[in-house]
Amino acid sequence: MDQLPHSLDNPIWTALSTEQAHLGLGNALACRYHPEVAPFAxxxxxxxxxxxxxxxxxxxxxxVALLSPQPPSPPDSLRAQPVGVIHQMVATGPEPGGADDPDVIPLRHADANDMFDLAHKTKPGPFCKRTHEMGNYIGIRVGGRLIAMAGERMHPAGHVEISAVCVDDAWRGKGIAARLVQRLQRDIQQRGESPFLHVLSDNRNAIALYERLGFALRQTFFLSLIGLAEQGPDLA
Structure with a gap:
């Protein structure tokens, strides 16, 4: 259950102020993940x-990508590019039961290139060269090829975000994403923390899946890209 809702009101800030300070840059006013880790600030x-x-x-x-409860109002030196509305969903049910799934394996640093390639092929959301350092990642290989993965991203104190849930197109529709999410949910809850996730509001298929797995909407955010006013649109 969601026991520390205040940690999720500003999840990027809370994560970079607590469990993931070692992955960030900034000070007491503003912070961001290292550009090779994640684009969030x-x-x-x-x-x-x-x-x-x-x-x-x-x-x-x-x-950088910014989550805010209202559309941001930066000064003239910066510009905000709207991306969409984000649903923040939290696990509301008990820890998933069932035996360990023998097909699901932990993913390590040696798997980083395959993880990066799968994420860029399936586009579950931002995934950088060092995103795998943010938490535990798991996946499924078939014939040595990584065909599915999911992992832990933001880690505000007391909560762990499930992210990068992606399945190769040839293996979609077989319940693999649900298996990976439930495995992560169980692992997180066994550590005494609460799983949550973020999903774009127009991704109805993903939202329906997460609702079936016991996740419920907690709040919505506006997702915006923030850059210097005179610069181009590159994201890093």
Whole structure:
């Protein structure tokens, strides 16, 4: 169950202020993940001083992804590009039961290139060269080829985000994504933490799957790309 809802009100900030501070850059006003880890950034609160601090974390030509309860209002030195509405969903049911799935294997640093390739082929969301360092990742290989994976991304204290749920097109429709999500959900809950996830509001198939697995909407965010006002659209 969702026992620490305050940790999820500003999940990127909370994660980078607690369990994942070692993966981030910034100060007490604004922070971001290292560009090779994830494109997400956050501010402690939306103040002029925090916007200025966030701008200092943006090299020319780079953007970061920001979650906010309302559309952001950056100063003239920055620009915001709307991406969509994000549903934040939390696990509401008991720990999934069942025996271990022998096909599901842990993914390690040696699997990083295959994970990156699968994510860029299936596009579950942002996945960078070092995203696998954010938490535990699991997957399924067939004939040595990685055909599905899922893992842990943001880690605000008390919660763990399930992310990068992706299945090769040739293996979709076989219940693999549900198997991976339930395995992660069980592992997270056995550690005494609460699983949650983020999904774009127009991804109805994914939302329906997560609802069947016992996840419920907690709140919505606006997802925006933030960059310097004079720069191009590259994301890093």
């Amino acid at each position: 956050a501010m402690e609160s939306e103040t002029p001083q925090a916007w200025l601090a966030l701008g200092r974390l943006l090299p020319s030509g780079h953007q």
